[in-house]
Amino acid sequence: MALDMQYKIPVARTIADLRETVSAWRKENLRVGFVPTMGALHEGHLSLVDLAGADTDRVVVSIFVNPTQFAPGEDFEAYPRTEAADAEKLSSRAHLIFAPSAAEMYSPDFSTSVHVMGVTEDLDGAARPTHFAGVATVVTKLLLAVLPDKAVFGEKDYQQLLTIKRMVRDLNIPVEIIGGPTHREEDGLARSSRNAYLSAGERQSAGKLNVILRETAHAVAKGAPIAAATEAGITAIKEAGFQSVDYLEVRNAETLEPFASGKPDGPARILVAARIGKTRLIDNMPVE
CATH class of the missing domain: 3.30.1300.10 (Pantoate-beta-alanine ligase, C-terminal domain)
Structure with missing residues (x-):
């Protein structure tokens, strides 16, 4: 196992290293919580991390700016990437960061997509037609890589939360999906x-x-x-x-x-x- 130890919290860069770490926890009968993020962490994210750790023994947080959920012309390249600062914030709240490269998550001949019908087809699905297929695909991959006992998603992305709940139910992925309350700034603006x-x-x-x-x-x-x-x-x-x-x-x-x-x-x-x-x-x- 070759975890990256440059921060106060270890980082798995590959699915193999992630699975090896989680497997070792499982041998100790430890419960695992998971919070998927795209990084640039704020108090809203950290509240989800705390929720994931409330009744589990180990918490994994993924940091991956997922290219498949951005349409052409959206802010993929400009999306903030602050891994060192994120690791510092997580060092006392989580146990492992999973920060794969795009190549690790998507091979050059990757050809599979997960589509959730119904709940994705209006609202943000109408405004961003390719978005939820990208979200569903990457979350499926992340859940199958970690295989946590529970995973926490913010209610701010409410349509995404319902999409993931439906996907997990339909595909019989053995994980409990928890919705975390929207975290707001002093004037009530949802943190983002x-x-x-x-x-x-x-x-x-x-x-x-x-x-x-x-x-x-x-x-x-x-x-x-x-x-x-x-x-x-x-x-x-x-x-x-x-x-x-x-x-x-x-x-x-x-x-x-x-x-x-x-x-x-x-x-x-x-x-x-x-x-x-x-x-x-x-x-x-x-x-x-």
């Missing part, structure tokens, strides 16, 4: 690695997104028709300084299907994706 792209003025405007989302959810909960409430919400988001809104929708919280009656008749979630400057922000919260 992409927040670093915002200028000072954009950051001030971005802080209004969660407020508008909450007000729209409250209006729907009080009986306002979904279409009227979301239309008013879109107007408010643009007036706050956002250039465009990909979607602002109230959907069934379990299936992401729209409510045919125009009002919630089951558990509901409000979801938004909006663009400010060069940055695309997403958020969601329950309609209660």
